Amino acid sequence: MSEKSFEELLEDSIKTIHNGEVVEGTVIGVKDNEIILNIGYKADGILTKNEYSNNADVDLTAEVKPGDQMTVKVLKVNDGEGQVTLTYKRLQQDKMNKRFEEAFENNEVLTGTVTEVLKGGLSVAYGEGRVFIPASLVSDIYERDLSKYTNQEIEFVLTEVNPHKRRIIGDRKQLIVEKKKQMQKELLERIEVGMMVEGTVKNLTDFGAFIDLGGADGLLHISEMSWGRVDDPKKLFKVGDVVSVMIKDISDTKIALTMKLEENNPWRNAAEKYKIGTDITGRVARMTDFGAFVELEEGIDALLHVSQISIEHVEKPSDVLKTGQEITARIVDFNEETRKISLSIKAIEIEQKKAAGQEEKSAEEAPVEEPVAEETPVEEPAAEEVAVEESVAEEPAVEDSTVEPSAVEEAAAEESVADEPAAEAETVEEGAEGEEDE
Numbered sequence: 485m486s487e488k489s490f491e492e493l494l495e496d497s498i499k500t501i502h503n504g505e506v507v508e509g510t511v512i513g514v515k516d517n518e519i520i521l522n523i524g525y526k527a528d529g530i531l532t533k534n535e536y537s538n539n540a541d542v543d544l545t546a547e548v549k550p551g552d553q554m555t556v557k558v559l560k561v562n563d564g565e566g567q568v569t570l571t572y573k574r575l576q577q578d579k580m581n582k583r584f585e586e587a588f589e590n591n592e593v594l595t596g597t598v599t600e601v602l603k604g605g606l607s608v609a610y611g612e613g614r615v616f617i618p619a620s621l622v623s624d625i626y627e628r629d630l631s632k633y634t635n636q637e638i639e640f641v642l643t644e645v646n647p648h649k650r651r652i653i654g655d656r657k658q659l660i661v662e663k664k665k666q667m668q669k670e671l672l673e674r675i676e677v678g679m680m681v682e683g684t685v686k687n688l689t690d691f692g693a694f695i696d697l698g699g700a701d702g703l704l705h706i707s708e709m710s711w712g713r714v715d716d717p718k719k720l721f722k723v724g725d726v727v728s729v730m731i732k733d734i735s736d737t738k739i740a741l742t743m744k745l746e747e748n749n750p751w752r753n754a755a756e757k758y759k760i761g762t763d764i765t766g767r768v769a770r771m772t773d774f775g776a777f778v779e780l781e782e783g784i785d786a787l788l789h790v791s792q793i794s795i796e797h798v799e800k801p802s803d804v805l806k807t808g809q810e811i812t813a814r815i816v817d818f819n820e821e822t823r824k825i826s827l828s829i830k831a832i833e834i835e836q837k838k839a840a841g842q843e844e845k846s847a848e849e850a851p852v853e854e855p856v857a858e859e860t861p862v863e864e865p866a867a868e869e870v871a872v873e874e875s876v877a878e879e880p881a882v883e884d885s886t887v888e889p890s891a892v893e894e895a896a897a898e899e900s901v902a903d904e905p906a907a908e909a910e911t912v913e914e915g916a917e918g919e920e921d922e
Contacts, residue, residue, distance in 0.1 A: 501525055501558055501568070506575060511552040514545050521554060527568050531556060535571040538599070538609055576612030581647040584613060588642040593659065596640065598633045606633055608640065608654060615640065617654040624660045667699030668737060675739075677731050683741075685725040693717050695729060695741055702739035704729060709743055711750050711783025713769065750783035755820050758784075763832065768809045776801040778811065778827060786825035788813055795833045 501507060501523070509521030509529055519531040531554075533544055548554070557575040561568055587594055596610035605618040617640060622630060640654035675681060675697075683695035683702065692705040704727075706714050714720060721727070733740040746752070758764065758780065766778035766786065775789040788811075790801055798804055805811070817826035 501561055503558055503561060505558045507556060507558060507570075509554050509556055509570070511548050511550050511554060513550060514548055516544065519544055519548055519554075521556065521570065523556070523568065523570070525568060527562075527566055529556065529558075529568040529570040531570045531572055535559070535569070535573055537573055538612065538614060573612050577614075578647075580611050580613030581645070581652075583611070584615075584642060584645045584647075584652055588645045591641055593639050593641055594654075595637055596654075598636050598638060601630050601634055606630060606638075608638065613652065615642070615652045615654040617656055621655045621657045624657050624664065664699065669699075671697060671699035672734070672737070675731055675734070677734060679731045680728060681731060682726060682728055685721050685723050685727060688717050688721060688723060690717070693721055695727060697739065700737065700739060702729070702731070702741040704741040704743065708732065708741065711744055711748065712779070713785070750781055751820070751823055754784060755818065758786075758815050758818055758825055760815050760818055762815045763812055764815060764827075765810055765812045766827075768805050768807055768811060770807060771801045771805065773800055776805050778813065780825070784825070786813075786815070786827045788827040788829065792816070792826075792828035792830045795830055795837070 507523045507529075509523040511519060512522050512528070513520035517533045519536065521529040521531060523529040533542065536542065536544065536547070554572065555575065556570040556572050557578075559569040559571050559574075586592070594610055594615075596608040596615060598606050599609045600607040602616075605616055605620075606622060608615045608617055617638075619627070619630060621643075622633070638656055639659055640656045641658055642652065643655045643658075644651055644653035646652075681697055683697045685693050686696040686701060687694040690706075692703055693709075694701045695704055706717055709717065709720060727743070729741040729743055730745060731739065732742040764780060766780045769777050769779040769785060771777070773790075775787050776793070777785045778788050779785050788801075790798055792813075793801060793804060811829065812832070813827035813829045814831045815825060816828045816831060817824070819825075
């Protein structure tokens with residue numbers, strides 16, 4: 485056997501590598517963006533930061549140090565600069581693909597970190613592998629903004645593993661639904677009608693609020709939020725509020741809640757407070773064509789019918805009343821069973837008018853007392869003044885006898901006047917008889 489030349493011996497000592505081959509290497513240098521390895525080839529291998537990990541923030545100097553042994557995969561034997569490019573993460577990905585296949589077959593629950601929020605879902609890192617969770621499978625409810633999941637650890641199961649197409653699909657929703665079913669079962673076994681429980685406002689709608697009871701959601705209908713009238717649940721609650729509610733009804737998995745408790749029921753002593761004939765002040769809460777509803781207190785409304793608003797004719801309540809106005813009216817009907825109260829302003833006006841009429845009549849019938857003249861002291865006149873006054877007082881008597889005729893004279897005068905026509909008549913008759921004789 486002929487002896488080999490030095491060149492041949494050198495070539496024999498250097499192994500031959502190929503693209504895709506898995507090789508062992510020793511770290512001989514670490515930089516911020518790359519790791520240099522001796523892989524037993526004539527050229528050193530270069531492992532870039534991008535091919536080391538999917539984590540862009542990874543610190544290579546903290547991960548490895550010179551002298552460490554690494555198993556890598558050859559990407560290119562000659563990158564054009566005489567260097568061998570290597571990959572660590574793709575080799576790990578190959579290993580992860582096998583791990584994913586096992587987890588998929590066993591329906592195993594995996595835990596990964598959300599590294600990126602994509603347009604259609606989440607990118608989750610599991611080891612050196614990548615799992616995509618579509619937005620529709622992130623939660624059991626629709627979530628428009630998924631940014632809150634960034635850097636969070638989440639649990640998921642795999643629904644599809646296809647390494648050739650690089651499709652590793654995860655599902656988080658399935659776990660949430662299953663967990664809630666178990667919690668719901670435990671909750672329904674624990675609660676009963678009439679029990680007070682605490683919950684968190686999860687969602688608000690026009691018709692009520694959904695309360696998370698810790699395993700199941702209960703509906704607090706708008707009509708069960710207060711004994712009084714509630715127009716908008718959002719004015720009473722906000723998402724995240726912790727509330728104390730009572731279990732009103734349980735039907736299969738549906739839970740009805742209420743905040744209308746017997747101890748805060750305003751109708752408990754309403755019969756004593758709102759007796760028929762009592763005048764009471766209330767606030768006009770709302771109006772219809774047939775009347776106005778007056779709030780006497782929270783939870784108790786009374787009807788003031790349009791015909792009972794005034795003695796005068798009222799076409800519609802809004803002509804004389806306005807919402808929020810305080811009025812005084814009389815209770816004319818009270819029905820505790822149906823919880824209905826009727827009011828009347830007209831009754832008060834009629835009573836006031838009747839009372840005013842009676843006062844006026846009494847004033848007319850009452851005797852009028854003549855005022856008593858005050859007596860003033862009369863000074864006695866002097867003697868001369870008395871004599872003059874007496875002479876003056878006697879003169880009118882003389883004048884009266886000469887000027888004013890007495891009653892007898894007036895009668896005689898009347899008789900003479902009455903006789904004058906008769907005498908004239910006799911003279912006329914005598915003249916007529918003389919003419920006839922001629």
